[in-house]
Amino acid sequence: MARSSPKEQRRERIIESALKIFAEKGFQDATISEISKAAGVSDATVYEYFKTKEDLLFVIPEEITERSIREIRGVMPFLRGAESKLRTIVQGYVTTYENNPEYANLIMLQLKTNRNFLKTPAFEVVREAAQVLLSCIQEGIDEGAFRKDTDPYLVRAMILGTIEHLFTRRHLQGTPGSFMDRVDPLVDLILDGIRARKKSGDVSLHLHIAGQDILPVEDTGITEEKKT
Amino acid sequence: MARSSPKEQRRERIIESALKIFAEKGFQDATISEISKAAGVSDATVYEYFKTKEDLLFVIPEEITERSIREIRGVMPFLRGAESKLRTIVQGYVTTYENNPEYANLIMLQLKTNRNFLKTPAFEVVREAAQVLLSCIQEGIDEGAFRKDTDPYLVRAMILGTIEHLFTRRHLQGTPGSFMDRVDPLVDLILDGIRARKKSGDVSLHLHIAGQDILPVEDTGITEEKKT
Amino acid sequence: MARSSPKEQRRERIIESALKIFAEKGFQDATISEISKAAGVSDATVYEYFKTKEDLLFVIPEEITERSIREIRGVMPFLRGAESKLRTIVQGYVTTYENNPEYANLIMLQLKTNRNFLKTPAFEVVREAAQVLLSCIQEGIDEGAFRKDTDPYLVRAMILGTIEHLFTRRHLQGTPGSFMDRVDPLVDLILDGIRARKKSGDVSLHLHIAGQDILPVEDTGITEEKKT
Amino acid sequence: MARSSPKEQRRERIIESALKIFAEKGFQDATISEISKAAGVSDATVYEYFKTKEDLLFVIPEEITERSIREIRGVMPFLRGAESKLRTIVQGYVTTYENNPEYANLIMLQLKTNRNFLKTPAFEVVREAAQVLLSCIQEGIDEGAFRKDTDPYLVRAMILGTIEHLFTRRHLQGTPGSFMDRVDPLVDLILDGIRARKKSGDVSLHLHIAGQDILPVEDTGITEEKKT
DNA sequence: AATGAATGAGGGTTCATTCAT
């Protein structure tokens, strides 16, 4: 994080300016001239550091995404259970986006829209992050914490899609409301849907009284408990 | 669908061409000249029908969205229960997108990114559709079908976000797999999370004692204490 | 002036609208569509009556100029002396411009700038008017009312140029002040300069005293007097 | 005149080309592409130097006008008497226009027609030149050289209007004849009209008696009485 | 005769990108 060479610093300044301006005006409406001015360098200098305007766009998320995924990965080993991990990852996503709204904007509006981004190393990092989430879900299934018939891709899509939707909505429509406050409900809701037997807090009380077998009126999670 | 007047037909042809080309190349990279050529008219003619390039973009979703919402609204009265309605609406969204992949692309990549779109009548229709979904959720809560503490906005965000995420992913990355097959799992998962009796942390106590049918008690987390 | 046929009326309406709009926005910035709208006809109808946009421009001054010149010519016979005639003609110009400011604007800013106008019948009328003025000056010279060495073209240029300058200035810069009030001073000043003997008062007194030849210190008009 | 920096030279070349082409075709019918070609640069380069086409138009007169006014102002101190000054200024105007016929055309046909030009720094210079002329006339009045009831604005309008009229006529109609030859008659005619003593009815008495040089007497109309 | 509809032709302007210094 501490930049050494002055070249590196210059590079950083350009990236920062680009982030700000791309986020503000959109990729197409931002101009190199504007970015270079904001970075205190000449247009030509931008091209010393980045091959094209699109290249500059693609480079932006690299650092921030990497840092973010590194942090999440760093915490994973300390967590027990798929649920905790899942909750932590989601928290990580949201925190990253909350702390870097311009980055969030960039990722969601400028980059996920761009086919070329997919061929980019930066995208690889994004994909990796998504992979961590997927693994976590899969782990939960393998561990038996999550229902066997859980579709991990769907669950991931739900998590990422919801986050993206909420951020995009807020960014474009200025919908108020904290995201942080919605992380737990979101995760709870999903866990309820995929938790093996005692889905998020759903508890069924089964009583055996005097040899009578009291069946639950309905529900599917119960049976699982019975089996155990 | 087939408008009689040749003027209307021309208009339709332009819109269709625009949809195709905007979806294919993106708004910025598409040119009026390309669109007009595809529609078999001159550049100037496009401007006879639409004030600006952006206007043309904004007009596209109007018809499809309207038709789609009209259909969904038409079926609503025949459905009983929030769950059925919810499922139907989601089905409606996905069907619309599946049948009009270019339209889906346009909405998700070109329009939801565009701030000006928000001021558009076409956006009003989109918002209306979202409103129907929200109402349905709210209805479920009011009816007691869904948990009282359900956040309808979050649920809606989950539904729409997931759909958007899946479509965007497929469009950009070519992820295979049918969406239709994921509609039910998606809805199930969400319903599991919001259905009244199995809410997270809520406990439904089902007692069958001596053949008596004991109805579930609205609870307050007691069971959890029990658990501990 | 009373229009007979409805076609003639339509034509007039178009011309009036054109005058107004050309004067307001200038020839280049005015559009046929604007004019036709103001005239309550379609674009195509304008072309039924006038071959091109420029044609329409050129036709406008015809009527008004003709009427104006007719009036001046009508009064001429009743006037005695070049001075009265001159004064009347100038008055005529200024009155016409004052009563038809849009016409004045058109003539001075749109038409006198346009080379093609010179080939126009309407221009012939304008030229005729200028001819009347010139003749009047020439008449004054021939009659002996004006100095023999008067350059009638220069005098005319002075009169027309001054009027044009004043109108243009007022139109563009909004300089206030009545033109009417300046007609007399203008004519007086010019008459002073061209009046025959008492040329604008420049008189040299040549004295021959006792055979001495007394040369004028300066001046050129003197010799002429001698000659006479 | 020859600016050293190659940038300045390029700028000059563009201005010169613009002057030529604007004068030849008029502002509206001239194209940037034509101008850039004539200047040996690309279209885009023109926009490096000038913000818009109109800007380019407005910049043209700056240099010439400034130089011209500077010269006139430079000579003023060496001249005695309002008449000499007036004559010199008029001469200056005409000389400038004669030496730069394209510039003359531009000023009279393209710029004086353009409302935006009035807000331009270049127009300020033009106005300044007109101001010098006005001051000179006023000075003459104050000194007693010109009649007290002279309207300086009218006189200026006469001078400028006449010059403009003559040039415009020549430019559009190709009227032959030298302007230079008309400067003196024009000034004479006007001076005749405003000179204090020889105003219509004023007489200057020049006496040479016996080799003595008798200076003209500031008069009051006496001579006329004598004459009569 | 009037016009709704269509368009050919064109022009100003912007910018990403290059390259000599």
Place this chain on the structure above:
DNA sequence: TATGAATGAACCCTCATTCAT
């Protein structure tokens, strides 16, 4: 290495004008 300067390549949009009805 940094940049001032130059430009190629496009594109949106306007409008006078035409013509079938």
